[in-house]
Amino acid sequence: MALRVEKSPDAVLLYLACVRVGAALLPMNPAYTADEVAHLVADAEPALHLDDAGLAALVAGAASNPERFDDVDIGPDDLAAVLYTSGTTGRPKGAMLSHRNLASNAAVLHELWGFGPDDVLLHVLPIFHTHGLFVAINCVLANGSGMVFLPRFDVDDVLAALPRCTVLMGVPTHYTRLLDDPRFDVGVCADVRLFISGSAPLLAATHGAFAARTGHPILERYGMTETSMIASNPLAGERRPGTVGFPLPGTDVRLAEDETIEVRGPNVFSGYWRRPELVATEFTADGWFRTGDIGEFDDDGYLRIVGRAKDLVISGGLNVYPKEVEDVVDAIDGVLECAVVGVPDPDLGEAVLAVVVPVAGRVVDPAEVRAAARERLAAFKVPKRVELVEALPRNAMGKVTKAELRKRFGG
Ligand code: MCA
Ligand code: AMP
Secondary structure (H helix, E strand, O other): OEEOOOOOHHHHHHHHHHHHHOOOEEEOOOOOOHHHHHHHHHHHOOOOEEOHHHHHHHHHHHOOOOOOOOOOOOOOOOEEEEEEEOOOOOOOEEEEEEHHHHHHHHHHHHHHOOOOOOOEEEEOOOOOOHHHHHHHHHHHHOOOOEEEEOOOOOHHHHHHHHHHOOEEEEOHHHHHHHHOOOOOOOOOOOOOOEEEEOOOOOOHHHHHHHHHHHOOOOEEEEEEOOOEEEEEOOOOOOOOOOOOEEEOOOOEEEEOOOOEEEEEOOOOOOEEOOOOOHHHHHEOOOOOEEEEEEEEEOOOOOEEEEEEOOOOEEEOOEEEOHHHHHHHHHOOOOEEEEEEEEEEEOOOEEEEEEEEEEOOOOOOOHHHHHHHHHHHOOHHHOOOEEEEOOOOOEOOOOOEOHHHHHHHHOO
16 A cells, blocks of 8 residues: 555554555655656555545545454564665665564564653654654554654754653754754753664764753664664663664674675565565575665674765665666756765755766756756755766776765865
8 A cells, every 4th residue: 555645643543554454555755756656656556545635535434434343364474564765776666574574673672762651752753764654653552652743843843842752763953953953952851761863874973962952862773674773772871972882682783794784683674575686686695684884893882884885865864866866867958967976964964966067068057957856856855956067087997986076075
């Protein structure tokens, strides 16, 4: 069941309904363009495709249904959800998550982070990703905890709601935006017991500034759509800035020869929807999933993510695959070729930058490049900045040296 709706309690109930009737949920970003939706729908071929009107009709019709129904008999290996990630080839692929994947991660996390019935989670994340849909909501559901469910992250709304809450889960941009507001102080978080961050690297400086302002060391954890959560700093014990803590109980983490992180465990997905050939490349021969993140363990066993072997930009906690943006920009009239990279950004962590080579003799207007890209891409993927160059830097193999572009334009 493909679901492309605004965030609402009904959408959460629909997720639960899918789990109970054995339908696999495919959540989509409502901000996706028609192009992006068409790609996913063509690949997934969902039996049902619900938008906001469809969901409203379903809810209205549900009033005449019996109050109770039996769960459909579902096994741990049955499919619970398909979440699309664009992938480094630019072609979206659906990560198949089983009931075991979701349930095992939920069981580990709610215990590890000490969730109880008296907790109230402040929910500010979108619900079409693992972070907002599974990590946050499943920790709450596992305990019957409360939830303040905001439609989106807005500093004013967060400041108003936080005094009623005990836990906040966010991406680093949420925490830097809170710190940028002088109203955010110890008083606002008097009842909060835990701030959790993930989806993108939390700078040690942000961790330090947050602890100084509030007395709370943010708990950073690490995960991926394909694996759900992999590692977490401890609830009790030192939360070490710049690290993502220890592998979760039941999840094994190892470093390959090239230092990339490999993962195995009940949380790890089985493969991509209708792409069986990818199992051979995305998993090792002995069955570990290759994350594409580069890591190291410090002397005390804390895992530190030091880089990415995959070509990926994480902007405000949302993944942007350069290849997907490059394909769109390359197709714009007057563009010969382009390269898309992430450059440091104080708000988003990384911002999308397109370095464009115009066709000889043609004048290309950066604003027009952005406007043309926006027609085909959701706003968060559109380059925040466009730089024009005569040629892209290349290595001896003819490959664009993105590191050089990041160095040149990243200042
Ligand atoms: C919105 N825009 C963005 C982003 N979000 N551009 C780049 N990066 C973004 N993340 C666009 C808007 O569409 C708008 O475009 C313009 O930028 C300004 O938007 P703004 O008002 O600043 O945006 P916002 O609505 O305040 O959103 C920023 C945000 C949001 C609060 C940081 O993006 C967010 O909540 N991010 C969290 C994402 C998340 O949940 N990630 C988890 C997935 P225009 O002006 O053109 O309209 S990763 C995951 O699940 C793994 C498993 C994990 O480990 O957690
Ligand atoms: P996604 O495919 O949207 O699930 O994004 C997963 C990617 O987000 C991971 O492979 C990492 O590169 C990144 N990520 C998630 N959490 C962290 C973190 N705490 N620190 C650094 N990177 C992270």
